[in-house]
Amino acid sequence: xxxxxxxxxxxxxxxxxxxxxxxxxxxNLYRIALNGTAITVDGDLSDWDDAQWEFLSIDRxxxxxLNSISNSGIYPASPSDASAWLAIKxxxxxxxxxxxxxxxxxxxxxxxxxxxxxxxxxxxNVFLGLYDIGANAYSSPHLELxxxxxxxxxxxxxxxxxxxxxxxxxxxxxxxxxxxxxxxxHHIGVRAVAxxxxxxxxxxxxxxxNDEISSTEVATSLWSDSKGYSLEWKVPFSSxxxxxxxxxxxxxxxxxxxxxxxxxxxLDAEVGDAxxxxxxxxxxxxxxxxxxxxxxxxxxxxxxxxxxxxxxxxPNNTPRRTYSVDFKINQDVExxxxxSDWLDAPFMGLSQDVPNWVLIQxxxxxxxxxxxYLAIKxxTANAYFAVRVRDEGTPMIETRDTxxxxxxxxxxSAYLGLYDIADIPSNPHVxxxxxxxxxxxxxxxxxxxxxxTIEATRTYRIKNDIDxxxxxxxxxxxLTVRSLPYGDEPVDPEDYNGAYVDTVIFKGNVAAAVRTxxxxxxxxxxxxxxxxxxxxxxxxxxRFQYFGIPWPQFVPDHGKVFSFDADLxxxxxxxxxxxxxRFLRLGDKPSLWRDSKSFSMRGEITLTNExxxxxxxxxxxxxxxxxxxxxxxxxxxxxxxxxxxxxxxxPANVTLKVYDVLGKEVATLVNGNVSAGVHTVRFEARSxxxxxxxxxxxxxxxxxxxxxxxxxx
Numbered sequence: 207x208x209x210x211x212x213x214x215x216x217x218x219x220x221x222x223x224x225x226x227x228x229x230x231x232x233x234n235l236y237r238i239a240l241n242g243t244a245i246t247v248d249g250d251l252s253d254w255d256d257a258q259w260e261f262l263s264i265d266r267x268x269x270x271x272l273n274s275i276s277n278s279g280i281y282p283a284s285p286s287d288a289s290a291w292l293a294i295k296x297x298x299x300x301x302x303x304x305x306x307x308x309x310x311x312x313x314x315x316x317x318x319x320x321x322x323x324x325x326x327x328x329x330x331n332v333f334l335g336l337y338d339i340g341a342n343a344y345s346s347p348h349l350e351l352x353x354x355x356x357x358x359x360x361x362x363x364x365x366x367x368x369x370x371x372x373x374x375x376x377x378x379x380x381x382x383x384x385x386x387x388x389x390x391x392h393h394i395g396v397r398a399v400a401x402x403x404x405x406x407x408x409x410x411x412x413x414x415x416n417d418e419i420s421s422t423e424v425a426t427s428l429w430s431d432s433k434g435y436s437l438e439w440k441v442p443f444s445s446x447x448x449x450x451x452x453x454x455x456x457x458x459x460x461x462x463x464x465x466x467x468x469x470x471x472x473l474d475a476e477v478g479d480a481x482x483x484x485x486x487x488x489x490x491x492x493x494x495x496x497x498x499x500x501x502x503x504x505x506x507x508x509x510x511x512x513x514x515x516x517x518x519x520x521p522n523n524t525p526r527r528t529y530s531v532d533f534k535i536n537q538d539v540e541x542x543x544x545x546s547d548w549l550d551a552p553f554m555g556l557s558q559d560v561p562n563w564v565l566i567q568x569x570x571x572x573x574x575x576x577x578x579y580l581a582i583k584x585x586t587a588n589a590y591f592a593v594r595v596r597d598e599g600t601p602m603i604e605t606r607d608t609x610x611x612x613x614x615x616x617x618x619s620a621y622l623g624l625y626d627i628a629d630i631p632s633n634p635h636v637x638x639x640x641x642x643x644x645x646x647x648x649x650x651x652x653x654x655x656x657x658x659t660i661e662a663t664r665t666y667r668i669k670n671d672i673d674x675x676x677x678x679x680x681x682x683x684x685l686t687v688r689s690l691p692y693g694d695e696p697v698d699p700e701d702y703n704g705a706y707v708d709t710v711i712f713k714g715n716v717a718a719a720v721r722t723x724x725x726x727x728x729x730x731x732x733x734x735x736x737x738x739x740x741x742x743x744x745x746x747x748x749r750f751q752y753f754g755i756p757w758p759q760f761v762p763d764h765g766k767v768f769s770f771d772a773d774l775x776x777x778x779x780x781x782x783x784x785x786x787x788r789f790l791r792l793g794d795k796p797s798l799w800r801d802s803k804s805f806s807m808r809g810e811i812t813l814t815n816e817x818x819x820x821x822x823x824x825x826x827x828x829x830x831x832x833x834x835x836x837x838x839x840x841x842x843x844x845x846x847x848x849x850x851x852x853x854x855x856x857p858a859n860v861t862l863k864v865y866d867v868l869g870k871e872v873a874t875l876v877n878g879n880v881s882a883g884v885h886t887v888r889f890e891a892r893s894x895x896x897x898x899x900x901x902x903x904x905x906x907x908x909x910x911x912x913x914x915x916x917x918x919x
Contacts, residue, residue, distance in 0.1 A: 231344055232530035232812050233550045234496070234510045236260065236473060239525045240296045240465050242517040247302075247438045249427030251561040254293050254304050256517065258525035261555020262477055262493040263289035265596050265727070267545045267579055268553075282491045284726075285573030285596060286310045286433075288479035290493055291560050292330075296465045296514065299444070305330055305437040305477065307398070308559050308573055313435045314400050314428060315480040315488055324412050326488050327480045328398035330437065335472025335508055336446070336463035337389025346472035346508035347386045348374055349842065351918065358384045364457040374505040375414055377458050390460050391472070391505040392446055394419060396439045401426055411439070415451035415460075433572075434559065467516035472508040509841075522631040523808070529554060529582070529770075529792075531809045533762055537585040543718040543729045548592050550814065553579040556774055556790035564795070566773075568788030574598045574726075576776040576788060580618075584762045584811060589734045591772075593618055595689070596727040599778035602689045602719065612688035612702050614787070615777050618730065621793075623769030623805050624739070624760035625680025633769040633805040634677045639664050642675040665802045669758055681757050682769075682802040683739055687732050692717045703732075714738045736760050764813035769805040771795075834858065836904040836911045839889070843916040850875065850902055850915075851886045858906045864889060864915075865901045872900060891917050 242256040263285040282288035291306040307313065307328070315328050325331070335346050350358035352374045360369040360382045368383075375391040376382055397410035401424055413419045423440040447462035474496035480488035496509030515525055532551040539547055557577035558570050570576035578595035595601065595616075603615050613619070623633055643659040659674070666682040667673055688702040703715055715738060719730035740759035760768075771793035778785045795804030837851040850862065862876035872895070875887045889902070897919045903912040 231550055231814055232532050233552050234345065235530055235552065236294070236495075236510055236512050237523075237525035237528060238294050238296055238465075238471075238512045238514050240467065240514050240516045241298070242295060242524075244297075245295060245302050245438070245440070247423040247425045247440045249425040249436050249438055251304055251306060251436055251438070254295070255562050256524045256526050257293035257295050257304070258528075259291045259293045259306075259555070259560055260495060261289070261291055261557060261560070261577075261579070262495060263555070263557075263573065263577065263596075264493075265577070265579065265594055266553065266555075267581070267592075267594050268549055280491060282479055282493065285557070285577055288477075288491060288493065289557070289559070289573050289577075290477040291555070291557075292475060292477065292495060293561075294473075294512065298465065300440050300442050301334075301465075303330060303332060303396075303437075303439045303441075303475075304561075305398070306434070306559055306561050307437070307477065307479075308434040308557075309479055310433045310572070311479075311481045313432065314398055314426060315482070316399070317488075324395050324397045324410050325478060326490055327478070328435075329395055329478040329480075329490075330398065330439065331393070331395040331476045331478065333472075333474040333476075333505065333508055334392045334394070335389065335505060336392060336443075337471065338466075338469040339388060339472055339511065341468070341470060343470065343511070344840070345511060346391075346505055347388055348376055348384070348391065348472075348505045348508075349386060350374070350384050351843065352376070352382065352384070358382065360454075360458070362454075362457050363459070369454045371454070373414065376505070378461055381458055390446070390463070393505075394441065394446070396422070396424055396437075398426055398435060398437050400428065411441075413446070413450070415455045415458075416445075419445050421445050436561075465514050465516075467514060467519050469514045471512045471514070472505070473510040473512040474508050475510075522629070523810075524631075527632075527806055528808045528810055531762075531811045532581075532583045533764060533811045533813050534583075534585050535813075537583055537588070537590060539583060539590050539731070539733070541716045541718045541731045541733050543720040543731055545592055545594065545729060545731075548581055548583070551581040551583050551592070553581045553592075553594070554792060555579055556792065558790070562794065564791075566789040566791055568786050570776065570788055570790075576774075576790065578727075578774050578790065580772055580774070580792070582620075582770075582772075582809065586762065587735060587737070589622075589736060591618060591620060591687075591730075591732045591734070593730050593774060594727070595730075595774060595776075597776055598726050599776070600780075601721055601725070601728045602691060603777060603779050603784070604690060605779070612686050613775070614784075615775075616689035616728075617775050618687050618689065618732065619773050619775065620683075620685045621771040621802065621805055622683045622685065623680065623802060624683065624736075625768065626766045627679070627769050627808065628765065628767040632808075633803060634679055635665055635667055635675075635682065635805075636677060636803045637665060637675055638801065638803065641665075642667075642673050644668065644673045667802070680760070681739070682805075685734065687715075687717055687730075689719055689728060689730055691721070692719050736762075762811050764811060766811045768809045768811070769802075769807070770809050771805050771807050834860075834904065834906050834909055834911075836902075836913055838913060839902065839915045843918040844891070845918050846891045848889050848915060849886050850889060852904050854880060854885070854906075857881050858908075861903075861905045862887065863903055863905075865903065867899055867901075875902075889915075 237258045239256050243253050245253055264281050289308045293304045295302045352358050352371050362369050376387045377390050379387045393414040395412045411419050411422050421442050426437045428435050443463045447460050450460055477493045478490045480490045483489040557573045581592045583590040643661055667678040668681050670678040714735040717732045721728050740757050773789050773791040776788045793806040835853045839848045839850045860876050860880045863874050864872040897917055900915050901912050
């Protein structure tokens with residue numbers, strides 16, 4: 207059956223004169239704080255509290271799907287071998303990078319060498335397209351390879367001679383012969399060494415056209431336990447502008463970038479981890495922010511976007527706190543503990559190494575011991591949660607127990623304030639427990655109204671005619687699901703989930719969880735109908751029983767911002783005895799299980815199948831195509847995988863096949879009856895396929911359409 211990754215990889219389609227936007231997809235969107243907390247380059251990351259931190263580890267969902275982690279020597283063996291938290295900030299004149307790297311083997315790998323060999327050692331490589339690609343663009347527009355064989359190359363501004371280069375880096379529209387140029391591409395890097403630690407400090411940094419970038423500042427600090435390091439790097443925009451290089455680049459003028467609120471740049475990054483091998487030659491493995499490979503060669507493979515958020519104009523939307531929730535009218539999420547249908551959602555990392563982490567209870571020994579990723583989706587009827595957890599102790603303790611004790615085992619807790627806070631910076635519910643009251647609506651055993659009030663032991667609101675505080679905007683919830691191998695008798699997910707006012711068994715939710723094949727963790731999905739959180743749901747908790755309180759139903763919509771936090775809990779078992787709970791939390795307040803006033807994260811609901819110029823009011827797309835359509839694959843050129851999207855106005859028997867230039871069938875991607883709607887399938891090139899042009903053909907009983915794609919190895 208085709209997995210419908212709706213609009214996750216849309217390109218501009220021109221169908222019957224109707225213009226479709228590229229998806230405003232959120233899976234590859236990174237928020238860059240502009241003019242936030244001022245940065246001092248000293249290796250201390252306490253001034254990065256407003257930055258969005260991205261967790262890079264081999265457990266990152268999509269690595270196992272888009273980047274095989276089975277190739278020894280390419281990716282680290284585990285998060286403790288190497289994992290990293292990466293952040294980016296800007297001010298008007300500079301771009302800043304920060305790393306917090308777990309490296310329990312050889313952090314800040316020693317040994318002086320020349321800057322040209324930076325990639326052989328611990329390092330940060332960043333790939334920047336410093337131009338605004340537009341709010342609806344999915345990734346870099348620079349698809350052509352900049353070399354002689356493709357016909358795209360630079361043009362020397364002095365003598366008008368073609369300059370063939372071995373990478374796809376642009377400068378400006380006047381400097382190359384490609385019509386896709388929007389601005390300059392940069393490949394810059396810095397080596398992670400103990401700067402200033404000797405009489406001859408090493409200052410290795412590097413750019414594609416600069417042997418060394420001028421006027422940068424860098425600082426590193428080794429962790430106190432020597433199991434990792436922190437790094438800060440400041441690069442002035444002026445150092446990436448003007449006449450930067452020599453030789454072939456001597457006559458080129460690279461334009462100066464000026465950051466502006468709302469601009470979206472192309473972005474990717476790699477963190478290199480060098481370990482010693484026999485003979486002293488370093489063996490370097492990489493962690494990538496994007497999902498493509500050979501990022502050091504091709505700007506056409508930039509897979510991330512950096513959205514610049516000027517903190518002076520957006521005080522409510524601190525990148526550190528804001529998460530984009532993928533919202534579709536109807537999500538195509540199958541609850542089966544397979545995350546391949548979550549590639550259009552951003553995953554938030556959780557580990558003890560995130561800078562400014564607040565200890566709640568029980569520090570894990572390392573990210574191998576306990577770390578993870580969490581994602582949230584919504585459609586008009588449901589909220590969805592997905593987690594990928596590394597737990598090399600005892601993942602998913604299967605001891606059966608009273609269902610309402612789910613919180614005593616491995617579990618996911620989600621703290622939701624289901625009301626719109628787009629106009630304010632944080633949760634409005636600031637009163638502590640006992641400082642407000644809820645009205646008792648019904649006497650036990652009768653239908654008569656009560657005028658009594660009940661003191662609230664927690665700060666959960668419902669709505670403003672239920673409690674006595676003016677801050678109420680809507681209902682707060684605490685939801686819990688235990689991590690168990692659901693589907694194996696006698697475990698039913700409805701027996702092991704709970705909510706603050708429904709101790710167990712709020713109806714209609716579905717969960718699935720499986721251990722990873724190597725037994726080092728687990729994957730879990732959970733669907734919660736929004737209707738199960740509405741009405742008189744208080745059927746178990748004695749405190750809420752018989753209140754007759756009508757909890758309102760939340761209606762998600764594009765642009766709404768709701769309040770939330772979440773945590774993962776790990777409990778290990780040794781010789782039959784359970785250890786204490788340990789928590790990894792998105793927010794940084796210690797009392798989330800009691801106080802909704804501590805909610806600090808913001809879920810920004812983003813409708814990701816919206817068309818340009820077409821109203822989504824009522825969620826009806828009146829201009830849906832009347833005939834089947836086949837979109838251009840993305841990325842193109844590709845290696846090793848690409849996505850092909852097609853749209854059906856009604857169900858049809860469909861074949862989608864790939865052919866070589868001789869007409870020989872290479873692969874069958876779809877063969878059977880497919881429902882109406884937008885569908886995306888992934889094509890993985892086989893190892894024996896050579897570089898070159900291929901064709902893909904969509905056939906239905908009424909039509910046939912063929913397009914070209916290009917494989918580059």
